[in-house]
Amino acid sequence: MLEPAINTNDIAQLIEPGRIHRRVYTDPAIFDLEMERLFGRAWLFVGHESQIKKPGDFITTELGRYPVIMTRHDDGTLQVLINRCTHRGPKVVNEKCGHRKQLTCLYHGWTFDTAGKLLRVPVPEGCAPAFNTDKYNLAKVPRIGCYRGFVFASLAQAGLSFDEHIGAMKANIDDLVDRAPDGEIAFDAGMHRYLYRGNWKLQVENVLDSYHVPFSHASTVSRDGVQFARREGDEKGTKVVAEGGRTADEWKKRRSFTVGHGHGWTSNTALDEGKRASPAFNQYKAVLASKVGASRAQQILTPKLHNTLIYPNVSIMGLNIHVRIIKPLAVDLTEVNIYPVRLVGASDEMNFGNIRLLNVTHAAASFVQTDDLESFTRAQIGLQSDLNDWVDISRGLGAEETADGVSSEFATHEMVVRAQYAAWRDYMCAV
Amino acid sequence: MDTSTHIPSANFSRENFELFLIHEARLLDERRFREWMMLFTDDGTYWVPAVPNQESPFNQASLFYDDRQLMKTRVERLEHPLIHVQTPPSSTVHLVGSVSIESHDDAAGEVVVASSVIMADYRLDNQRVFAGRQTHRLRRVDDHWRIVQKRVDLANCQSAFEAIAVPI
Numbered sequence: 238m239l240e241p242a243i244n245t246n247d248i249a250q251l252i253e254p255g256r257i258h259r260r261v262y263t264d265p266a267i268f269d270l271e272m273e274r275l276f277g278r279a280w281l282f283v284g285h286e287s288q289i290k291k292p293g294d295f296i297t298t299e300l301g302r303y304p305v306i307m308t309r310h311d312d313g314t315l316q317v318l319i320n321r322c323t324h325r326g327p328k329v330v331n332e333k334c335g336h337r338k339q340l341t342c343l344y345h346g347w348t349f350d351t352a353g354k355l356l357r358v359p360v361p362e363g364c365a366p367a368f369n370t371d372k373y374n375l376a377k378v379p380r381i382g383c384y385r386g387f388v389f390a391s392l393a394q395a396g397l398s399f400d401e402h403i404g405a406m407k408a409n410i411d412d413l414v415d416r417a418p419d420g421e422i423a424f425d426a427g428m429h430r431y432l433y434r435g436n437w438k439l440q441v442e443n444v445l446d447s448y449h450v451p452f453s454h455a456s457t458v459s460r461d462g463v464q465f466a467r468r469e470g471d472e473k474g475t476k477v478v479a480e481g482g483r484t485a486d487e488w489k490k491r492r493s494f495t496v497g498h499g500h501g502w503t504s505n506t507a508l509d510e511g512k513r514a515s516p517a518f519n520q521y522k523a524v525l526a527s528k529v530g531a532s533r534a535q536q537i538l539t540p541k542l543h544n545t546l547i548y549p550n551v552s553i554m555g556l557n558i559h560v561r562i563i564k565p566l567a568v569d570l571t572e573v574n575i576y577p578v579r580l581v582g583a584s585d586e587m588n589f590g591n592i593r594l595l596n597v598t599h600a601a602a603s604f605v606q607t608d609d610l611e612s613f614t615r616a617q618i619g620l621q622s623d624l625n626d627w628v629d630i631s632r633g634l635g636a637e638e639t640a641d642g643v644s645s646e647f648a649t650h651e652m653v654v655r656a657q658y659a660a661w662r663d664y665m666c667a668v
Numbered sequence: 669m670d671t672s673t674h675i676p677s678a679n680f681s682r683e684n685f686e687l688f689l690i691h692e693a694r695l696l697d698e699r700r701f702r703e704w705m706m707l708f709t710d711d712g713t714y715w716v717p718a719v720p721n722q723e724s725p726f727n728q729a730s731l732f733y734d735d736r737q738l739m740k741t742r743v744e745r746l747e748h749p750l751i752h753v754q755t756p757p758s759s760t761v762h763l764v765g766s767v768s769i770e771s772h773d774d775a776a777g778e779v780v781v782a783s784s785v786i787m788a789d790y791r792l793d794n795q796r797v798f799a800g801r802q803t804h805r806l807r808r809v810d811d812h813w814r815i816v817q818k819r820v821d822l823a824n825c826q827s828a829f830e831a832i833a834v835p836i
Contacts, residue, residue, distance in 0.1 A: 427718055427729035430828035456748035457741075465741045572828045577729050589726040597738050601829035602716070602731045604745050607753040610831040 243267060252662045255631030255655070259620045262436040262628075267665075268568035275549060275664040276301030278393040280402045282551045282562055283307050283317055285576070286386040287423035288334065293351060296334045299564060300392060305378065306330050306340070307388065308351040315383070317390045318353040319376040329375070340375070349375050385414045386421060397498070405496040405642070409545040413553055413560075415537050418521070418528045418582030424560070426592055429575040431601040435613035437550070437565035440573060441657060443609055444544050444552040444561070445503050447491050447648035448632070451478045453608050467557040467598055469590025470518030484649065491543070491648035499548025499660030501653040505540035505555060517586035524582065546653070548660050557594045569617050575599050630654045685781045686767040688813055689804065693762035693785070696835060701743045704835070708815045709807055710736055715819045716800075716836060719826055731825065732835065746833070753831050758791040760834050770803070777808040778816065785820060787836050798836050799823050 243266050251258035251267075260267055281300045288296045289309040296307050297320055304320035306329070320328050322342040329342045329349070339356065341348040348357040353375030358364060378390040382399025384407060389399060414422050433440070443449070451458075455478070458464050462485055464474030479485040495501040526534040542555035550563040558580075564572045577592045598605045620628070633650025646652035695704040708714070716731040725733040734742055745751055763786045772779040780803060787798045800822035806813045820836050 426727055429718065429729050430826070432828040432830050434830070453752065455750035456745045456752070459744075574828075575729075579727075585726065592726070592729060593733060593738070596730050596733050597741070600718075600729065600731050602832035602835075604742065607831035607833060608751070611753040611755075 248665045249662055252658045253627075255634045256627040256629050257658055259623070259626050259628055261658075261661070262438065262617065262620050263568065265568045268436075268565070270665060271565070272301045274667065275661065276392075276565070278391065278396055278664060278667075279549050280380075280382060280389040280391050280397070280399060281549070282547070282560075283381075283388045283390050285422075285424040285560075286315065286383065286388060287421070287425060289315065291336070293336045293338050294334075295330060295337060295340075295351070297330050297332065300378070300390060301565070303378075303392060304328050305390070306375075310350070310352040312352075314352070315381065315388060316352050317378040317381055317388070318349075319378065321376070322347055323355065323373040323375060324358075347373075353377055385410055402498060403547070405498075406500050406545070406547050409502055409542060409547075409553060412537075412542050412545075412555060413558060413578065415529075416525070416558070417580035418524045420528075421581045423579040423581055424576045426577040426579050426588070428577075429595070429600045430572065431575075431606065431610065432570070432572050433610045433613045434569055435571060435617035436568060437563050437571040438657070438661075439613040439616055440563050440571060440609075441546065441548075441550060441552075442654050443613070444554075445493055445501050445546050445648070445653040447488065447493070447503055447543075448650070449609075449612070451482070451484045451488065453612055454605055455482075456608065457604050465597075465604070467594050468513065469521075469587060469594065470513040470515040472512060489647065489649055492645050493648040493650070493653045494643055494645045495653055495656035496643050497656070497660075499657045500546060501548075501656055502545040503543040503648045503653075505543040515590070517584060517590050521580075521583045521587040524584070528582065543648075546657075548657060549664075557598055558591055559595050559599060561599075571613075630658070680769060680772065680779065682767060682769055685769065685779070685804075685806070685813075686764070686783075688806070689764045689767060689781070689783055692815075693764050697760050697762055699746070699757065699834075701746045701835075705736070705739050705743050708736060708739065708818075709809060712736060712739075712815050713817050714739060714815075714835060715817060717819070717821060717825055720821070722825075731822075731829075731832070742835075751833070753833050754791075756791065758789050758834050760790070761788045762786070762836075764802075778805060779813075780805050785836065787834075789832075789834060796830070800825070800836065 243264060251261055283298060284296050284307045289307060292309050292311045294309045298305055306318045306320045308316045310316050320330055322329050324347050325344055327342055327344045329340050339348050339350055346359040349355055355370045355373045378392055379394045380391040382389045384403055387410060458478050462478030463476045466472060466474050476485045477488045492504045493501060522534060545553040552561040558578045560576045560578060562574045566572055577595050579588050597603050630651040633646045633652050637644045637646050637652050644652065692707055714732055714734045715725050718729050718731050722728060764783050766784040768782050770780040770782045783802050785800055785802045789796045800820045803819045805816040807816045
């Protein structure tokens with residue numbers, strides 16, 4: 238369906254207190270504007286430092302529409318470069334990851350070092366008299382911020398500082414990283430990649446949505462309404478469905494939280510930590526306790542977070558641990574990358590426990606994620622019609638409780654979605 | 669040779685194993701998932717790696733790595749009336765070919781069979797094709813061949829896939 242052109246000044250009108258206009262999901266002009274004003278400005282996840290340990294190591298990824306290379310340079314510095322030759326434009330590095338001392342463009346052989354400095358131009362006598370190699374270095378992303386190995390970058394020269402953006406979410410990153418006996422995690426266990434024919438925000442909204450679980454994931458619960466075990470050492474999962482198909486009371490108690498900037502998280506109240514036991518888990522718990530002390534280990538292992546969203550597109554799952562990056566490809570096409578997290582200092586058996594369960598929850602062939610992809614795909618189809626222009630996100634509107642900058646509400650309500658669209662509007666309306 | 673563990677040479681005919689693989693493929697295409705699962709030994713695994721030449725399912729993400737317990741959860745879900753990603757269900761066709769016997773271990777009563785597989789998966793006006801090399805490690809149990817490990821190395825295993833519901 239052809240959408241009428243949108244006046245960028247009217248963007249704010251697409252977001253109302255308890256509802257949003259369907260065009261935020263369907264209009265290619267809005268998608269283009271998102272690439273410019275949201276993905277072109279926000280702090281975006283690039284990668285993890287464990288992916289580029291040694292000088293010469295690199296990974297490639299995308300920040301919005303920008304192809305980028307993250308490298309470890311000779312001097313140990315971390316670099317995030319725009320992956321576009323400064324001569325005629327080809328993507329310089331094609332592999333997802335690797336190790337290289339110099340980066341040479343395939344087309345005419347222009348060669349850069351791992352900090353982007355132009356080292357060599359073949360047939361240099363052909364260069365114009367005023368040609369200055371210093372002006373042809375690979376562009377660097379304007380701003381980089383790192384926290385406990387997580388590398389973020391902003392494509393904008395100015396704006397919210399990294400600390401302002403990430404500050405309130407550091408505790409959520411700590412919650413994950415502190416689970417490693419050695420206090421660090423590694424992204425070296427491959428990744429899951431999946432794709433769906435829907436807008437990127439459908440997945441972003443979903444990661445903090447506790448309302449959908451008993452219905453979307455009905456096929457993952459047994460007759461007693463309990464989901465399959467998702468963590469090493471658990472005998473079974475969480476009770477989500479009560480008699481008659483109603484949402485279980487325990488599940489309804491879960492809370493969601495926001496701290497501004499679109500960020501948020503959901504709590505984990507329904508897990509019975511006392512019953513978690515297996516040879517791999519018991520040994521892991523003992524190793525963690527030997528490193529940080531028994532009471533701190535107990536504190537670390539007490540489930541607090543189900544899922545965290547660092548707006549716009551990073552989710553950290555605390556239940557069966559992983560980090561998820563949501564990459565918009567087009568208004569109706571989205572790729573998602575999910576990294577299993579290796580807890581450094583934990584045994585191979587414990588890390589395998591996490592990997593094997595992540596395969597069945599979040600792979601393209603998993604039990605859980607596949608039904609979500611079906612929801613996103615069907616939403617994109619349903620939203621094409623202008624019969625009803627509005628998407629309702631009003632559950633719990635006005636019931637938010639706010640203290641010390643943190644707002645909370647029941648996780649089966651939609652406060653966190655409203656917080657995401659408040660941030661979305663802020664990015665999109667800032668000229 | 670210890671004849672008590674010796675497998676009669678008749679069981680090593682390539683055709684025998686080709687028929688076995690055809691039977692397995694048909695169970696999947698006819699959505700007889702529980703019977704498919706029963707082809708696996710109690711310690712059996714079904715593995716679809718996520719990168720070419722993946723060395724291990726233990727230290728890296730896989731598209732599928734099901735032991736019998738996870739396989740049972742998968743099959744129960746495939747039989748569940750509220751599996752949305754199969755509403756409506758896929759229609760699949762598996763084609764198995766290029767079957768060869770790679771090795772055999774008489775003492776363990778095991779044989780490794782390599783083949784090629786192509787699966788067409790049609791659902792909601794969209795048809796996808798999966799193609800790969802598969803490796804079956806089979807064990808003789810109570811006079812039947814059963815699967816100790818089925819590994820499928822897809823040509824495009826590194827792709828970003830739309831949802832996959834039916835085992836390949």
